[in-house]
Amino acid sequence: MTHLSDEFLLAYLDGQLEKTQAAEVTQLSAVNAEVSRRIARLKRTQAQLIETFGAFARDDVTVPKAALQMGDPDAQARPQRAASQAVSRPSAEVSSSGRSPAAARQMLFVAAVFLGGLLGGYGATLLAGDPAPLPPKDTDRPASAVIAPTAWPTDIARFHSYFPRETLTPYPDAIANPELIRFQLSKITGRALTPPDFTRQGYTLYRGQTFNYRQDRMMQLTYSSKNEPPVTFYALPGAESGDSAVAVQTIGSLKGVNWVFDRVRFFITSDRSEEDLKVLAAVAQSQMTPKR
Amino acid sequence: MANFGQSQSRARDGLLAAAPRLYKFALAITANADLAQALLRGALKSLQNRKDWRQNDRDHLTEAFRRIYALWDAKLAEDPNLQKKYVPDARLFSASLLKGSLAGNAHFAKFISSLPSQQRAALYLVYGEGASYDEAADAVGLEMLALMKCLARGHVALSHWLDTRGLSEGSRQGGLDIDPSIIRERAA
Structure with a gap:
């Protein structure tokens, strides 16, 4: 944990780390002069930013009345927009009193088509009677109905199938800093988790990404190897039904363990044998002992 | 219907009460009073039908910040040269800076106004509003790690600015060191 990024140290100073992570940084800064010096430097800029933006936030400000008009907020912007459109399209400028007959015919035609469509469509709904009620939105359903414990590995496997192999190979801008990934993983799962280390299995962690999964966030970690197909690891919070042992999942050509x-909830997938995936799961399980 | 009317009126009052905070966020993004007004108007209009909106609810406030920033994003998408047309107004920041340790330093106000709008918005939310990284990332439409990079770049830029003017040491001696717990308290 000696190669800490500025981002991670900043998260420490800004009070964003989990307690255990923050305690580790405090301990490290006490014995590592380089880390201590970098923290002191960041502290100075942090203090300056708090002073500057804090004063700006506390300052009394008079909001112009025009900005508080909720009725038609675009009313003032329209003349400007109209003016800029007129500049960009001078040939389109037509005064209301001097519209050409061709333009009038065009407008009549558009109005007739619109009216026809409206009457036709609405008439059809009248003849068809009341439509069936729409199913409730995902967000309106109780959580237990949305996160079905049996369905989530299938969901994630389907989600994973949208990632072509070439997107799972290293690229220069990938966020590969293990400390940042660890920070993000802990935020998402609510546990002080460390990304699994598959170095002994020939894999290097090279990317961490977050995605939305229904009402939750989900972390995707991708590991690359020189000789083997990439491994993708998912972690997400939830699961009302308690702990479950490692289970193998096969969806189409995709194999995974969860x-x-x-x-x-954890899910590992790769184009490797079932046994290999179970080994990776065992390694991850042994390393990821969540601490509250 | 009466209840609906009452709650809508309460929400409207809440929005108006929060308007100064929202306006300052819009100023932090744009560094321009005209643009900030336009963003605030748009955000208030989009929120005016939210009868459950409460100014003391952090989620609701974050949503309002998000809407303001989304409007800014939309404006930039509509006109990529928008930022070139409007010169950032450093005076907007100098009023508050005059009370700080860099009192009277117009160059510092200029430095703040010259930061990229997204970076200034993120810095304002975290250090001015005491927002958590989650809230700030949500408001300015960034992934958490991208927000952290954005904040760190702001620190590096400021550190460089202070160094080149020989102000780093002076700031430290001026007793500017702030305990991280202050941030946590502000966020709470």
Whole structure:
């Protein structure tokens, strides 16, 4: 943990780290002069920013009345927009009193088509009677109905199938800093988790990404190897039904292993054998002992 | 219907009460009073039918910030040269800076106004509003890690600015060191 990024140290100073992570940084800064010096430097800029933006936030400000008009907020912007459109399209400028007959015919035609469509469509709904009620939106349903414990590995496997192999190979801008990934993983799962280390299996962590999964966030970690196909690891919070052991999942050509521990769901997938995936799961399980 | 009317009126009052905070966020993004007014108007209009909106609810406030920033994004998409047309107004920041340790330093106000709008918005939310990284990332439409990079770049730029003017040491001696717990308290 000696190669800490500025981002991670900043998260420490800004009070954004989990308690255990923050305690580790505090301990490290006490014994590592370089880390201590970098923290002191960031502290100075942090203090200056708090002073500057804090004063700006506290300052009394008079909001112009025009900005508080909720009725038609675009009313003032329209003349400007109209003016800029007139500049960009001078040939389109037509005064209301001097519209050409061709333009009038065009407008009549558009109005007739619109009216026809409106009457036709609405008439059809009248003849068809009341439509069936729409199903409730995902966000309106109770959480238990949305996160079905049996369905989530299938969901994630389907989601994963949208990633072509070439997107799972290293690229220069990938966020590969393990500390930042660890920070993000802990934020998402609510547990002080460390990304699994598959170095002994020939894999290097090279990217961490977050995605939305229904009402939750989900972390995707991708590992690359010189000789083997990439491995993708998913972690997400939830699962009401308690812990579950490692289970193998096969959806189409995609194989994966999933398990639940301490209300965190895990899923590993790769184009490797079932046994290999189970080994990776065992390695991850042994390393990721969630601490509250 | 009466209840609906009452709650809508309460929400409207809440929005008006929060308007100064929202306006300052819009100023932090744009560094321009005219643009900030336009963003605030748009955000208030889009929120005016939210009868459950409460100014003391952090989620609701974050949503309002998000809408303001989304409007800014939309304006930039509509006119990529928008920022070139409007010169950032450093005076907007100098009023508050005059009370700080860099009192009277117009160059510092200029430095703040010259930061990229997204970076200034993120810095304002975290250090001015005491927002958490989650809230700030949500408001300015960034992934958490991207927000962290954005904030870190702001620190690096400021550090460089202070160094080149020989102000780093002076700031430190001026007793500017602030305990991280202050941030946590502000966020709470």
